[in-house]
Amino acid sequence: MRIAIFTETFLPKIDGIVTRLVHTLDHLHALGHEALIFAPHRPPPSYGPHRVVRMPAVPFRPWYPELFLGLPRPRLGRELDAFAPDLVHVVNPVVLGLWGTMVARQRDLPLLASFHTDITQYAVHLRLSFLSPLSRRFLRDVHNQAHVNLCTSQPMVNSARGLGIRRVRLWPKAVDTDRFRPDRASAAMRHRLTGGHPEAPLILYVGRLSHEKRLDWLYAPVTKLDGVRLAFVGSGPAEKALKARFAGTRTVFTGYMSGDDLASAYASADVFAFPSDTETLGFGAMESMASGVPAVGARAGGLPDVIQHEHNGLLFTPGDLGDLTAQLRRLLNDPALRARMARQGRADMERWSWRESTEALVRFYRLARDVHARFDPPGPRRQLAGERDRLHTRGTTTGPRGLDQTSTPMP
16 A cells, blocks of 8 residues: 655654654555555655655744744645555644645545644643634634544544544554563663762653643652752753753763663653643653553543553542642652562563554555545535534434444544
């Protein structure tokens, strides 16, 4: 199968979306499929055997300068036609993905969209809350052009359906348990992460340093738990503010890590802290658990799909810093509990391989082609007029024209 992928973010940027994309591309190739990637700003010209088409972009200043908004050009259509895809996959459609949606519809191609970021929540965190109602309508109307929509956790499937998005399915989570494993721990890395105090309890965070991640909430535990050390691995727009906030505390900022260094950082900690309440999945928690380090995360977004409270980790109530501190204290002060959750977390993560996740994606691609052959979603004007809403309300299980998330057969 030939798949055209439109993504709002790609290498060299590192985040959860890019992590999923690169692993997926690796396994698509291994399964005999070919992709053409349209990506903004300065991506590499190729990823493995897959060619990447660079699209000019502008930074989303001043709110999120690390995010680049792709600006489509006529070349986009020419490249797409030359590739002759069997299907178009738009990843987190906002700007470039919107154009991908349009060109797919213009060319009558099967369309799959994947939902990775709840932009309505991000609008609030970026102090653009006035855009939330508009963003909800935008998400609904763009995603409802697709023949299949995917979310990366069950809570986000529920959220997408709550927004009015139809034909929603779960794209199974996955983690690289060969790279991230307990035996990657090293004394040298622990010395680095603890600022030269390897005997001290160590809390780790790995990921983008941005305001919506709620990383300032970790100030409470690092100042209230005796002798605890905190390490931030990553970078981002909030890095300067966080360094100022945590100045004088037992905190280390390492910048970005990757490869073996990143695997060693995960495995060398005692507990992973994930305070974000906007995660659609939480790769950081999964990679930590694969590394034999239990996680404490917010009871919000997609994290409860990964961290099962009292089973393989602990959850806290978002905004309750006393609860966050207490859950971290439990794990740090109880080696037996920490060891039990570490073993369980590793066992749980071993169930989720990138190969199986990509095989499921290919089945969803085939489902999108099947749905496209039988049912074509309406244009935005008809959606806004409510025609399709009434059609789905009258009967969602009686035939192709009533096809939605309640009636579309699983592949």
